[in-house]
Amino acid sequence: MENRLDKTAHKILLKRLNLVADIDAEDEAAVLELPVTVREFDAGIDIVSEGQYVSQCCILIDGFTYRYRHTLEGKRQIIAFHVSGDIPDLHSLHMNYMDHSFAATTRSRIGFVSHDAVWDLCIRRPKVAAALWRETLIDGAIFREWIVGLGRLSGHSRTAHLLCEIAMRMRAVGLAPDYVYRLPLTQHELADALGLTVVTVNRVLKDLRLNGVVDRERSRMTIREWKTLARLGEFDPRYLHFRVPITMMAEMPPEGA
Amino acid sequence: MENRLDKTAHKILLKRLNLVADIDAEDEAAVLELPVTVREFDAGIDIVSEGQYVSQCCILIDGFTYRYRHTLEGKRQIIAFHVSGDIPDLHSLHMNYMDHSFAATTRSRIGFVSHDAVWDLCIRRPKVAAALWRETLIDGAIFREWIVGLGRLSGHSRTAHLLCEIAMRMRAVGLAPDYVYRLPLTQHELADALGLTVVTVNRVLKDLRLNGVVDRERSRMTIREWKTLARLGEFDPRYLHFRVPITMMAEMPPEGA
DNA sequence: CGCCGGTTTGACCCGCGTCAAGTTGGGTGG
């Protein structure tokens, strides 16, 4: 629990707010005043746990995190992945009971902001409130996309879709400038997100690898044929509702890195 | 497209806002001033379609509606069901591109409010804005719940869970005072929500009927053993984030109507 | 009376789960 003098967390938050909505200089100044406490978390431990009542929000500075829940028979379902700039529990501002947990897959740095401070900011700066609201709505749009995948797509398609989604969201925050990105997930974690088993995920990835679509060595993910992968996963990035048109990845070279 | 003099839509909206958050008399007065246009829609037709850019929100006055998307091979996945008081496309306020469609299963009355009017209201009445934001977050919480179900529960459990969820949400708006409610859905529609096929849904419902858990004659749904159904569906209503504690249904008699 | 959407049921099949047995490679301690 160390308070930082540098404004890394604030800068990341501002970057996100600008990515999501349109805020002005005064808004930015107000955001920079937010009291933020930065903490680090080791891989594999809960940052927030199901059942807790929370009074602060988390902004992910760096690392890779996810949200999940367990069924009664102990199966785990991962609900969302999060990259730098995401505010995974922003919803807690309005519903402080956590109905799921939030954990890290790699050592992660998280900025904590109290709900009170966020409320205060929202009231003084309606455009910031709007940006934050929009951020939670994009979260919801991603959930909808996952529902469609889990309900109606095959294991192969779901996997392809997830790889596309993560690539694009990382790209939006500068973490996947080309077709290569760091995907610090075990196949078990992928399986728990995709509603599959490790065995199946392993076979799907093998297929994709043998077909030259993607490649994965340790946590380094390489998309070799974006178009093929996107078609297979029925990936249409409009559900991510980026303000910068859609063309980020669509304009990438058709094949190869 | 008929403009009503009666304030039915406003009253329903106010009831919802009060259910979801804490607003005061001035807020209520401002809400009552909202220009609302009421229209009726026949069963089976789209109220809003995927791909549209919209500039108004819908509040469901009465009827039963749902949101859905199709996969490329034409399979349909229903994403959400909606009952009186829901504002199914409130998210469009911030993301006016519709990434899914919105349709009715019964003849439904819908109130339309322009985004401009809602924006204006949100800026003048921050507590109303907060209530609306919260409403979209509950929407998101339901999505998460569906993800867990689709990813990790059996067909039987998912079905049980859905029946519980609809019962409870209808109950919250007074449409299921006891264990009986009108569920105007075909088995095909249920299947598209549950990620199953009609055949399977039929068999699941048969099992539930034979075990005396639920009963369904035409569109009349009767839950005979709430506890059994809730246990089977791993239904914990906290994800619905009602303000009125949790005890609405928990206090109902243990068995039978 | 006959059509038609919705429901029900049977027979069969397949994607994915389950179980189980390796294999691989980075990390650790002797």
Place this chain on the structure above:
DNA sequence: CCACCCAACTTGACGCGGGTCAAACCGGCG
């Protein structure tokens, strides 16, 4: 510098939940 360990990954064999196909059945309605 090697021996060992353990988590993650792989692969094969087999079974089942739910999908697919197809044929009734049922009740409301023109």
